[in-house]
Amino acid sequence: MRYTSLGSGSEGNALVIEARAATQRPTRILLDCGFGVREVVRRLVARGIEPESLDAILVTHEHGDHGSGVARLARRYGIPVHSSHGTGIALRLPDETGVRWRPICSHTRFEINGLDIRPFPVPHDAREPTQFVFSDGRARLGVLTDVGSATPFILDMLTGCDGLVLECNHDPALLAASSYPPSVRARIAGNYGHLSNSAAAAILAAIERDRLKHLHAAHLSRQNNQPELAAAALAAVLNCNPAEILLASQQDGFDWVEI
Incomplete structure (x- = not known):
């Protein structure tokens, strides 16, 4: 399994x-789309990905920096969209002509072409925000951005996790x-709100970190944080x-990482 950020931040x-x-083609999932269609396609192609090859779009929540391009990208390329019920309603996905919306339960695991996906609810000021852990049976990738505080769950x-993308939004x-x-x-x-460093x-x-090989500080605020502060805290x-x-930047995200 491998993963890449196309961009991370409030923009x-x-x-x-x-x-x-x-024995089969890769399964590719796009987690969030907070860019316009032209821009996200440019960023996908820069990573060697044609948008037609995406099997699904997952959406963590409805805020514009995560969901603004979802419906348009899904409609243009016929990509199904998976989100919690609250996120889908907030993005008006049931009303979007040509969008195949597939509601998920934020406590129930599911699969897309053999890729195991485990959603989990998080405290954030959105309708029904969800974050995810992905597994191909050999490695686990955890993603936690846009969350105000930790919970035992x-x-x-x-x-x-073998890889972890972790929000470091601000320095207090x-x-x-x-x-x-x-x-x-x-x-x-x-x-x-958002996690401080x-x-x-x-x-x-x-968390137990014995298997952790790759750690990425993500969703850094340009005004309220500095990369060196986030890196030092972790x-x-x-x-x-x-x-x-490793740092996920707004401009470039980060290149492919294999776990």
Whole structure:
């Protein structure tokens, strides 16, 4: 199994997960589409992916940086969309002509062409937000972005992953000194907002990490965080050099990683 980020941040998010088998074509899943169709296609092609080859689009929640391009991409290329019921309703997917929406339960695992997908609910200020763990039977990839606080269920779901994409949205001091209105700062820092670097580090410290080979700091705020701060917070938990922490950028995401 391998995965790549097409971009991560408040201006757009998209992640591709690919599971390969010797006897059939790869299964490719697009997790979120917070870019316009032309831009996400450009980013897909840059990773060697034709949009027609996507087997499904999964959506974590309805906020524009994750869901704004979902319906248009799905309609143009005939890609089915999977999301929680609340997310689908918030994105008006049942009303989108030509979109094949497939509601999922945020507590029930399912498969797409042999790729095991385990959704789990998270505290975030959206209709029914969901994050995911993916497995091809040999390796596990955990994705946790857009979450305000940890829960025991989140920690249980992320235990034993080989790869982990983990939100490090903000540094509390930078957020407090930012030009954001007080109400926005409070929302971001709240239990239904986004993870700070230290909160992400606490989650990392609380999960079993014996199999963890690749860790990516994701969804960094351009104004309220700095890459070196996020890397340092996670590296302190792993007792490694901060340079070993991979960063998902807004402009380029990160290239293919195999687990």
